[in-house]
Amino acid sequence: MVHTRRTVSGMSLPARGSLPVTPRTTLRRRAGRGSHDRAEIDAILDEALVCHVAFVADGAPVVIPTAFVRVGDHLYLHGAVANRMLGALAAGAEASIAVTLLDGLVLARTAFHHSMNYRSVVLFGRGAVIEAPADKARVLDALLDRLAPGRSRASRPADAAELAATLVIAFPIAEASAKARRGPPLPDEGADAALPYWAGVIPLVTTRGAPIPAPDVTP
Amino acid sequence: MVHTRRTVSGMSLPARGSLPVTPRTTLRRRAGRGSHDRAEIDAILDEALVCHVAFVADGAPVVIPTAFVRVGDHLYLHGAVANRMLGALAAGAEASIAVTLLDGLVLARTAFHHSMNYRSVVLFGRGAVIEAPADKARVLDALLDRLAPGRSRASRPADAAELAATLVIAFPIAEASAKARRGPPLPDEGADAALPYWAGVIPLVTTRGAPIPAPDVTP
Numbered sequence: 001m002v003h004t005r006r007t008v009s010g011m012s013l014p015a016r017g018s019l020p021v022t023p024r025t026t027l028r029r030r031a032g033r034g035s036h037d038r039a040e041i042d043a044i045l046d047e048a049l050v051c052h053v054a055f056v057a058d059g060a061p062v063v064i065p066t067a068f069v070r071v072g073d074h075l076y077l078h079g080a081v082a083n084r085m086l087g088a089l090a091a092g093a094e095a096s097i098a099v100t101l102l103d104g105l106v107l108a109r110t111a112f113h114h115s116m117n118y119r120s121v122v123l124f125g126r127g128a129v130i131e132a133p134a135d136k137a138r139v140l141d142a143l144l145d146r147l148a149p150g151r152s153r154a155s156r157p158a159d160a161a162e163l164a165a166t167l168v169i170a171f172p173i174a175e176a177s178a179k180a181r182r183g184p185p186l187p188d189e190g191a192d193a194a195l196p197y198w199a200g201v202i203p204l205v206t207t208r209g210a211p212i213p214a215p216d217v218t219p
Numbered sequence: 220m221v222h223t224r225r226t227v228s229g230m231s232l233p234a235r236g237s238l239p240v241t242p243r244t245t246l247r248r249r250a251g252r253g254s255h256d257r258a259e260i261d262a263i264l265d266e267a268l269v270c271h272v273a274f275v276a277d278g279a280p281v282v283i284p285t286a287f288v289r290v291g292d293h294l295y296l297h298g299a300v301a302n303r304m305l306g307a308l309a310a311g312a313e314a315s316i317a318v319t320l321l322d323g324l325v326l327a328r329t330a331f332h333h334s335m336n337y338r339s340v341v342l343f344g345r346g347a348v349i350e351a352p353a354d355k356a357r358v359l360d361a362l363l364d365r366l367a368p369g370r371s372r373a374s375r376p377a378d379a380a381e382l383a384a385t386l387v388i389a390f391p392i393a394e395a396s397a398k399a400r401r402g403p404p405l406p407d408e409g410a411d412a413a414l415p416y417w418a419g420v421i422p423l424v425t426t427r428g429a430p431i432p433a434p435d436v437t438p
Binding site for chain 2: 094
């Protein structure tokens with residue numbers, strides 16, 4: 001069991017520069033679409049609301065979606081203390097986390113040049129349990145403010161029992177890479193360029209709809 | 220190397236009934252939100268465009284986003300023959316695949332009752348290489364028609380060289396579960412119910428924007 005105590009006092013450190021490249025963050029395919037730049041990585045992490053966490057259980061891979069928030073040099077995950085994925089990370093299991101934004105469908109004149117526009121980050125490492133209640137509370141505040149700006153001050157904070165029931169994990173942004181595809185389809189060439197088919201991008205846009213009040217909210 | 224030859228002749232089999240429950244698809248937390256029903260699983264798979272594939276490389280988990288399409292009882296993945304993730308699946312590696320739709324942000328009067336509305340599927344198993352060019356072509360048609368209805372007939376199909384350069388993997392929908400959260404926040408209770416904060420759901424909606432023609436498309 002590795003229970004590294006780590007505070008979130010470095011939460012406001014600015015991101016800067018480029019991460020070191022390791023064997024597993026070396027860009028293999030279409031390296032021109034990849035980056036180890038912290039500003040690019042952070043921009044993707046800060047736009048997404050869900051990540052996918054992979055870990056190994058009983059010798060086999062498992063991947064689970066979960067909410068997260070980035071603060072400074074860490075992603076923060078949280079959930080019930082009985083959560084199996086969080087428990088694995090709390091116990092020091094190696095994990096890989098992916099964050100993906102889908103931006104558009106890329107249609108070309110040829111089937112082969114169809115693609116998707118996306119931005120994604122893949123991270124590797126081990127998590128650490130956030131144990132001090134004040135640190136946990138700061139992470140939960142950041143999670144709430146990610147859902148809706150100012151929400152941490154527009155709701156009752158978790159009390160001691162609720163904090164004790166919540167496992168908070170910090171995952172370092174230390175071994176990671178970003179990858180993105182942007183823009184129009186690759187040009188179809190030769191006779192393909194003259195084919196009478198439309199080519200271009202259909203953007204995918206995620207928006208927040210009109211809020212739906214809970215049944216017990218008085219207007 | 221396990222290279223199971225498997226055709227896609229069963230592609231149009233209707234989904235029916237419930238999948239058997241295995242130790243790793245037993246619902247642990249909030250079992251009331253889970254299901255092994257094929258109709259529910261397929262509805263989620265058919266609405267999503269991206270999945271996250273976890274596998275083990277050099278003893279450690281790796282998770283990668285990729286496009287997919289469901290046809291019948293399989294998910295189909297594709298990519299370049301040099302793609303490392305597809306290569307691992309082609310070699311018979313165990314994998315876990317997650318498909319997640321984020322539907323809304325759930326705001327309560329208490330921090331603790333904040334949540335997200337989502338629908339997700341997690342699958343376990345091993346992939347199989349689709350080798351017959353005609354079967355690969357049918358899968359690629361299904362992928363194109365998933366991007367835009369009828370697109371497989373409104374573009375030039377892959378030729379023999381393009382098919383040979385494309386690795387197509389079938390992943391069975393055999394060991395899988397769905398999980399979803401829907402509806403308003405859990406009611407805040409006691410003194411919390413009287414707190415002067417808004418509660419409810421902010422829907423998240425993904426829409427297709429106005430198509431952007433490629434630079435070489437003549438209007």
